[in-house]
Amino acid sequence: MRPIPSRLQSGPFTRADARRAGVTSRMLQGRRFVRLHQGVWCLAGHEMSEHDWIVAARLALPECAHLTGITRLQQLGLDFGPRQPIRFVVQGDLHLELEGVFLHRTTLLPPTDDVGVTVAAAYLSYCAHARVIDAITVGDWLLHHHHTTIEEIRALALSGLWRHGADEAVWVLDHLDGRSRSFKESELRPLLTFAGLPRPEANVPIDVHEDVVVIGDLVYREWRTVVEYEGSQHQEDRSQYSSDLDRYALMRAAGVRYVQVTKERLGRPQTLVGEVFRTLLAAGYDGPPPRFDREWLLLFRSVSTAVGPRRDRIHRRARGER
Structure with a gap:
């Protein structure tokens, strides 16, 4: 049996590639090759990567x-x-x-x-x-x-x-913020804003009355309240865990309120939003309570649904409306 050229063993190739390597169309129909698409094969047993x-x-x-x-x-x-x-x-x-x-x-x-x-x-x-x-x-x-x-x-x-x-x-x-440092932070922020709470600042310094820089994930500066996402590394990395303890101690001493959010708590978004609201109230916030109505539900639907039917948008533009 003729050995398979090495250039055909590392990934997908075309019929032309096979021909140049000395592999005929009849050989491609054998058990040693797998057809991926029309005109594209790979070696049987080759584990296909995403690439x-x-x-x-x-x-x-x-x-x-x-x-x-x-x-x-x-x-x-x-x-x-x-x-x-x-x-x-x-x-x-x-x-x-x-x-x-x-x-x-x-x-x-x-x-x-x-x-x-x-x-x-x-x-x-x-x-x-x-x-x-x-x-x-x-x-x-x-x-x-x-x-x-x-x-x-x-x-x-x-x-x-x-x-x-x-x-x-x-x-x-209008809903994006390039200061967000993780996917979870980016999920957490719109959960708050689409429920009607004020928009927090992402990853900005908190004044803890000490000569040290403390950065909060989501900061309500006016009400000295911080919402912090605690990823698994905050528990598994002991140095990170110790650093977090020091940070929270500084916040408490400076009168900064905080809400700690885990993956599990993020899975109960309405309960989480309610806790942030109550924490803001305790800090002097006098705005309306969160609402979980149409705007909140849009967060979990397609952007196209939020924008509205395409034909309506075209008609509005034709009439000079926004």
Whole structure:
């Protein structure tokens, strides 16, 4: 039996690749190879990575198809969202179905780079179908890591509101905060604001009347109240745990109230919001209590639902309305 060339053993390849390596079409039909897409194979037994599946999709699609949406954003190191379907966009009326791949067709491609569409364009595409809370989480991450800016996203969206996700992205921008340092912080902040509580500042210094800098996750400066997310590292890392004890001692001594939030408490969001409200009341807050009505429910629905039907938006713009 002819040995399989090493260049075909490390991942997906095309029929042309196989031919150049001396593997015939008849050999490809044997048990030693697995067909992934039309014209794309890999060695039987090869464990496909996420990267391999993207490579396989690229090989099966024409060069004019570009990575978009959450798939493009994950190439930046974003560990969030589904890995499939792998999302591509193509200009024109190309009809091609590949398992595990979603191909969006558009009349005019957004800006592209050497990976796919640009980060701002990929975020527009993501906002078209994402939940509000997820679009905020991803948007915060992109801003915090300096992959794009609010100005860049807004400029692209407003330059073509007909684009898939443009209206949605513009709507989300007011809820983003690039100072957020973790996914959980980005989930926690809108839980408070969409319930009607004031918007806290993210990761700003707290005055503890000492010559030391103490940073709070979510800070209500006016009411000297802090909401802190306690990830698992706060319990597992003893140095972090000890540092936290010192921080909270400084807060108590300075009269700063705080609410500690864990993953489990985040899973009971209404109860959590209620506790933050009661803590604010004790600090002198005299605003209305939280509400868990329409705006709160929007947080867990698609951005498109929050923005409203596309046809209504088009009609409003035609009449010169916002």
